[in-house]
Every structure is written in C-alpha cells, then in structure tokens.
Amino acid sequence: MTQMPGTIKAAKMTDTKISARNVQVYYGDTHAIKDVNIEIGSRAVTAFIGPSGCGKSTFLRCLNRMNDTIDICRVEGNIDLDGEDIYDSRVDPVQLRAKVGMVFQKPNPFPKSIYDNIAYGPRIHGLVRKKAELDEIVASSLQKAGLWNEVKDRLDGPGTGLSGGQQQRLCIARAIAVSPEVILMDEPCSALDPIATAKVEELIDELRENFTIVIVTHSMQQAARVSQRTAFFHMGNLVEIGDTQDIFTNPVDKRTQDYITGRFG
C-alpha cells in the first residue's frame, strides 16, 4: 500500500497472491491450455495479452473456477490462492468466488435496480445484518467505482438504464461490494467507447491499491497503460511473463516480439 502508483519497478512481486503450476485445460478433446506456470503478485495489475483464441480468457476463468459451469471443461494441475489449492475437493467454489470476483467482457447488470445490483452479493453471502450496513456497502462500493455521483439520485432506477460505461463500472462496483481479494476482468473495455474506457482504466489503477487485479485484454496499449506485469499467451501456451515495461520494450521470445510489433494478432 505504500507503493506509489506509476513506479512500476517497485510493484514487482512483493508477495505472491496466486500461483499456478502445470495447469492444463481441456474442452472435450481440445487441449486449450498447455502446461501454464505463473505467479501473480498481490496488489498489482497483471495483464494477459495474446491473439484471440490463445486461451487467455480460459485461463482467467480457471482462477475462480468459472470453468466449472461448463460441462465439457476439465482442469488439471495446481492453482494456489494464498497457498491453498483452489481445486482441492474441500474448497467450495461459492466461497472461492467471494474471494475472487469477476467482471465480464460485456456489461451484464441484472435486470434489477442499481441498489439491488450492488446489494446482491453482500446479501447472498450474508455479509450484513442490518439495512444500514447494506446501505453503507452500496454507497462505498459505488464511490470506489467512481459511479456514486452519477447514480446517487436514482439508486432505485434499473441498472440496465445506464450507459455502457456506467454499466461496466456498476458491474465493477458489484464485484467490489463482496470485498474480494482478487478481481478478474475479462476484456472489460471491449464493449465500451474510448471515453468510457479511459474512466474504467483510471478506476483499475485506483483499485490496485486494495485488490489484486488480473485483466485480460486484446489491446496492447491498454495492457501497457494499466498493468505492472504482463503475460503473453499464444496457442494455449504461456510464452512469456515479465514486467510490463520489459515485455513491451525488450521481449525475450520471438513470438512476443512479432505480436507486439503487429506481425500477427
């Protein structure tokens, strides 16, 4: 928390939040993720980049076991969160997802009021006992998501009535309301216009102080802007991971270089 935003070198691997070893993912007969090893640092933004279909989203969804909801998907290997294997049979995915929240590609507010959208998580996880506590969580989550001033007068209005960028920030606020430790973001800006994107990026940068953030993006500029570390995926392989600056200025692998310079992608 003492690190200054923007000092990228200082963000380098203070302590490991998530570590994955020998992760394989299969969709039916397709081998989608091949032997990925990665360490994700606490309270920093890690970006996954790579051409589409490279497996970066699939791997992201392994981190809070969202892949469990897909029948034909099979995950092998170890993924530890704070040293505990999240694929251990004793782990309840419901509790895991309370710790590891997720924001999706397309804003997906529930067809409920703005208030109920935020309150949904705290309610189901039993985080509050009194209405006042819930009000406070809703307010603070919206404040942290930078949405409070825009919606404080219409908390009872439908969440689907907001603009695209507001909807995505609502979804981020919804994820924050559960007080997760990690937030996974799957191309959160791909459906937004540049102005809305800038706002969300600014928000991500602020959230880094309290949350570990993993973001999948197809935009290299975005990765460069918001992340401290970047991992490059290609054809289901993790090709290279390192400090964002190093990856973009001085890639080790030929494939990374080709991708960054725009030879394919």
Next chain:
Amino acid sequence: MTDAILPNVASAPASATKSRSLLEVDSHTRRRNAAETRFRFYGIGAVLIGLFFLVALLWAILSNGLTAFMQTSISIDLHLDKAAIESAEKSVVKTSKYNEMIGAALEEKLTAAHIETGMPVKDLMKILSSGAASTVRAFVLDNPDKYGSTVPFDLLASSRVDGYLKDRVTREALANDKNLDAAHLDIVDAMIKAGVIAKTFNWSFVFGSDASDSRPEQAGIGVSMLGSLYMMLVVLVLSLPIGVAASIYLEEFAPKNRWTDVIEVNIANLAAVPSIVFGILGLAAFIQFAHLPQSAPIVGGLVLTLMTLPTIIISTRAALKAVPPSIRSAALGIGASKMQSVFHHVLPLAMPGILTGTIIGLAQALGETAPLLLIGMVGFIASNYPAGVADGFFSPNSAMPAQIYEWAKRADPAFYERAWGGIIILLVVLMSMNILAILLRRKFERRW
C-alpha cells in the same frame, strides 16, 4: 477519486470472511449449499412427477386396453338344414329361428363334451352373444352352396362371459345381474376345460364396426378408423397447399404493413382458440348455413383443416425462415424473378421442414374430439362401412376419438375395455406419425 473512505471498506463481517481459509466451509455457506441441494431435489422431483404421470397414464391404458384385442368365442358345429333355413327366412322374426338352430347345436356340443347344463336352451343361449344369430344368417345367405353340410362356427360369447374369462366379471358381481348367473359360469368353467370356449385375437375389434348398446362384444373401431382416414385426407389436401401458400406470402412477399400485422396476430391467436369454438364454427357455417351433410367426414375434415391451418402456417414459416437469404440472393442474382426464386429454390429446401410440421399438425387433428361432437360425428353411426369413396366423404361416419368418447359414455363397463383398446390403436397411429416426422427431420435436416 474516493480514496478517503478506502480503509473503512473492509468492515467487520467482510474481513471475518476474508481471513478464513478456503479449505474450511463456514456455516453460512453450508446452509446455502443445503438450500442448493434442496432446490435441485425439487427440480428432480418435478421431473419425476411428470414422468410418473406419464407412466401411470400408459399403465392405465395398457392394463385396461390390451384385453380388448382378445375376444372369447365358442366353437359349435352347425348343420345347415335347407328346410330349416327356408322356414326361418319365411318367418317374421328370422333370427329367432336361427337362435333355435344354434341353441340345439350348442346343447349337442355340450352333451358331447359331457357337460351337464341343467337349464333350458333359452337360458343357456345367454352365454352366446345376442348377435350370434345374425352372424350365422349372414353366413348362410352368402354361402347357399353350404346347405346340407355341417359347418364349424366360432360364435362370440356374450360380454359377461368374455369379461369372466378376462377376470373383469366376478361371481359376486353377477348376484344382481339378470343377464347371467353363477350357474352359467359353472358351465363356462366346464367348457374351458373341454376346450369348447377360448380367447382368440380380436380382428373384428380392429376392423369391425360399432354395435348397439347391448352387444359390446361385437363393437369394433374399423369403420370409425376409416372415417378418421377420410377426414385426414380432406385435411391434408386442403391444409397443406393453403398453409404453404399463406406462409409463402407472409414470409416472402408480404409488405410490412398494418394488414400483414393483422394477419400475423390473427394466426397466432387462432392457434390458441379452444377447439370447441371451431366446432361451433363448423356447425354454424357448414351445416346451418351451407347445408352440408351432418356427421359427414367432409365437414369434419373442413373443421379440422381450419383448426390445423395456424399450426401448419407457423411451422411452415419457421421452415422458410431457416433457408438462408443467400439462396434467395443467388437466384435473384442470375435473373430469376422473385416468384421463381421462391418456387425453384426456397420451397424445395424448406420442404422437409414443411412436411414435418404438416405431419405433426395432422396428428393433432387426428386426436381432436370436441369439434367433431358438435357436427354430429358421434353416436353409433359408425355401424356400416361406406359403400364407396364418395360415400366415405359424404355419408355419416364417426372418427376414432369420437368413437372412443361414445364408448366411454355407455353404461356397460364392457365398453370401457373397448374405449381403452381404441386408445391403444389411436396412440399407435399417432406414434407412427410422429416417428415418421422425426425420421423425415433426421434424414433431411440441414444445418446452414
């Protein structure tokens, strides 16, 4: 933006959750998972209840209906004496003379089998169907060359005896029955031992005609099956071309305007109008107004056509919609007219889907009862085969479901067995139609 409040976010309950290890499940989560399991079991329960009802229904149908396919008959040898036949034909009530002949032959048969009857012949005859005499008479009139010879007959037993052999009629139940009493059953028992009486496959149920209230053993569903067939022909001939034409117009040509909207909403609503209302329409329009013959399959077919049209139009439009626009553009691109592109390319490609929808529509129409009751296709009018094809369309007939309804209404429980048996036949026909539809879809299904 909002840094000031940040340190307070992790309020007490939240941080408590945070610090806990993932490997232990807390009590709140355990409760939630229990609710999850309960919810899942409600779902399984609902599916099982649905399936249970299906099984119960099928069980009721099969256990009650299969017996209708077997019928008890008594074999006797009847000497066709020419003089006796001639005198019978001259008398006023011809069948009573034949009854005497049959009675004598039956008694002879029993004596030969060493069965003591101890009752007058007239009483003994109650074992046989009251239709036995006319069966013999019909045979005699058809085969004058058999006069003077002895002919073996398998005559139907009365419905009570038939019920006794099928365990439907018990001795206790006969206590108040004036048609048959326990003494008859003793004779029947002896006849079973002697092999004079036996159950055989009941062809006359499948192919025969309906019989009057007092002779359930003779009732068959064959004639009303034919009635259903004629109706289905009418429905097929009318609803397929009209339905396809209407769908082509709505899907390919109709401009998007108010009139088209009216037609669309109208079709969707017609599909949900109760079938009995179509019966009222048929009664008022075809019989009251157009003076078409009552109870005729042609009228039934017309009513069912109007009823099935919306279903066929909806499925045909879906089939047309499934043909990709690229096919149309390709045809138009080489200079075909819009009409040619539809009739040469789109329609043939949509045909399997259209046929599947039509078969399913026909199956629906085949099982429909209520509208037929209103146009008079009920009662024991299905008692004679129509004389020819025109007669088949225009002379009064019943239909399978209406015949089943008719049997269900009658007082004698022996008819219930017929009703269930009729249902088995109806369901077999419907099942074949649906299987045909599935096979068609499988064979021609095309994914674009």
Next chain:
Amino acid sequence: MPLSLLFASCLLIAALAFLMGRGKAFKSAGGDIRKLHSLPGYYGWNSALMVLLPSMAALVIWLAVQPLVINSSVSQMISTQSVEASSLDLIMSDVRRVAEGLNKAVEAGAMTEAEVSGATAESMNVRERLGAVGVALGSDVSNETLQAAQSYRDLSATSGLLRTIAVLALALGGLVFGVVRTNKDFRARNTVERVILGLLIAAASIAILTTVGIVFSLIFNTVEFFKLYPAADFFFGLTWSPSFGGGSDLGILPLIWATLYISLIALAVSVPVGLFAAIYLSEYAAPLVRSVAKPLLEVLAGIPTIVYGLFALLTVGPLLVDIFGSNGVLHLGWMQGGTAVMTAGLVMGIMLIPFVSSLSDDIINAVPQAMRDGSLGLGATHSETVKQVILPAALPGIVGAILLAASRAIGETMIVVLGAGAAARLSMNPFDAMTTVTAKIVSQLTGDADFASPEALVAFALGMTLFVMTLGLNVIALYIVRKYREQYE
C-alpha cells in the same frame, strides 16, 4: 349438365388453352424461344388461367347464390297459414326433400317427366310413390308442398341450364381472349406471377376469414338467443337448469365458477411441476438426462385430450373416491362420485405440465448466459442465481406462459365432459361434481335438440363467452411474450 362434368369440361378447355397459347407463342417467335419475353410454358399457363379464373369464379358464385334465390322465390308460394302452423324452415326442407325425391323417381324410371309435372296431391299419393324409390317422407305431402316442390324442380333445372351456359361461355371467352393476346412480346410471366400472388394472398386471408366466420357464427346465434332469453338473466343467473320443455334457467355463473375452479386446480398442479421441471432440465440436468426426459415429458403434450378424459373418468376418479369417498381409506366422505372438480382439475394439470414446462424452458433459455455468469462470478450458488436473477428476468415470459396455459385450461373440453360431472353447482367443495362452459356447449348442441330453442342457442352464447375469455387471455399473453422476446433479441 352435372357439376362434375361441367368442372371437367372447364379443365379440358383450360388444357386446350394451355396448348394453344404455348403453340401460338412459339409460332410468333418463329420457333426461337430466345425471342420470347417469357418461357413458353408461361404463355400456356396464362391462357389456361384466363379460362379457369372467370369460369370457376362464376361457378362458385352461382353455387352460393342459386339456392338463396330459388329458396326465396319458392317460399313465396307457401301460404302464411302453413307458415304459422309449422315453420318456414321445416316446410322448405320438406319441399327440397320432395323435389329431390321426384328427381330420383324420374332417374330411376319410376315416374315420367309428364307425370311429375302434372301431379297433384289428389291425383297421386306422392309419399307412397317416393317411398318406392327409397325416399322416405315423414308425412303425407300437401298440395301446396307438392306444387312448391315442382316449381323448385323447374327453377333448379332452368338455373342449372343457365349455369352451364354461363360457365362454358366464360371459359370459351377466356380461351379466345388468352390466345389472342399471346404474342412474342406479351409479358406472360408477369401476368401469371401476379395471379399466383393473388392466390397466395387469398390463402393468407383464409386465416382472417376463419376468425370472421367464428365471430359471425357466434354473434348471429347469440343475438338470436338473447331475443328469446334475457341477457341479464344469462350473465347474472345463479342457476343452470335447462329443460327442453321450456321454462329453463340458463344462468352462466355456475358454469363460469366451475370452469375457473377446475382451471385453478389444473394450474396449481401444472405450474409448480412444469416450472421446476423446466428449471431442472435447462439449468441442472446433464445433456443425456435432458435429451431423454424432455421428449418423454413432451409425450404428455402429444396425447389427445380424449385419452385424458378417459383417464379421469375411469382411473383418477375412482382412485380419488377410494381415498376421499365415504368408504375411502381416509373415511372422509367428501366425495360422492368419481366425477368431480378435483378429478378434472388434476388430470388437466397433468396435461398442462409439458405445456408449461416447454414454454418456460424456452423462456429460461432466452435469458442471456451473461446474467448467469455475472451472478455465479459473484459467488452465488446456482439456485440463488436461478431464484434471484434468472426467474425475475424471465418473469414476464413465464407469466405469459401461465396465461396461455390458463386459456388452454378454460377452453379444454373432453376432460371436463368426461371427468367433471354433468350437474351445474355453485359449491366450494372441490370434490363435488360440477360442470363447465365447454361441457355444456357439447351437451346443449348434441342430441336431437330443436335448433331454434333457447336451450340449444344458449350454447352459442356460452361459446361467445368462452371465445372472449380465451381471446383476452391469449392477446395479453402473446403480447407479453412478444415484448419479452424482443427485450433479449
């Protein structure tokens, strides 16, 4: 000329026109079809259509109008005394029957044409003579009827002749017109296609005609009924006891009550079971289970209602009596006979399970996956996701589905005819036998009821009520479902 022969000759002329039109087009192009505007077949079809369209239209119109005209001119011959003694309809049907009988007699050679036209009731026993050729008459034929029948015959014969001439003339005229118009520059395809388009539009309009027919046949007879029976008594009467001798009480309320009661029980069975089954099959079940259980449940929807009716009458009814009857296992004595509101409602509920479940299944599947992901990603359990996100999102669609099911239940006939009972009753006890609107439509219109009596006509008023109720439900339901679909498209 008989109808079938006339029809056949029109077809023949059309075939001739086809050949001539095609031949002429060929010739005008000098045998080179590249010089033709359209393919040669279109020229043939054009000429054939020019024959068929006017002649068939004339034939149809003639067939519709001729009986009306003849009827009205013949019925003027019937004196007012006879009309008062009987009714015009009955006399006219006698007249038609006698006329048909005379035709038959002439055909069979039992009478000569001269005999028929010269016959009077005094000079000939018409009933006996016609009986000899197999036309049975209910009573002796009066002189008046006989004369009317003779004039009916004459008019029919004349009109038949005129019809033949008119239709054939139109057909031949069409032939000439079609063929003359044919030359190599004539746009035959466009004309033919315009006619086909007209036919397509006509086919699409049949749906409208059906609705118009339904509305007219209901309104017309309902108005007749309200002339004989006060509308207020019908809509607000608390007793239903028709007696065909007259003096009936025809209040609809007991019927409406039973209809709604049975529908309510049916929905109470089918909605929870159907909805939970749909949720389980679309959200939880493994693909294999789904692919087996879903079609099996839908078998219930394909079974004809008569089967359910029999099931109610012969299986469920007796079973319920064994449980709730006075000699039943519970010794409650609530139920007197097998037919009851509960019997019909329960069986109807079974019938509606697949209806509710497949509609709900569609609707639940239409909720975007993103909603589920959003909820699951926050750590909601699957059931929490279903209850708090998917069902609220799908609610309008599900309400629409339930309304459609309710409309089905209200309009269902065979189950209530066989399972609910025949006596109208206003009772709260679901184990009492009651009777519904649809069941009474059937019972008032079957049998040998006099079609003009209020006891028969009431069925149309009942039908009208039923039509309005179900139409209202359908319109609302379809509107809701449509709006719901648009929301996620």
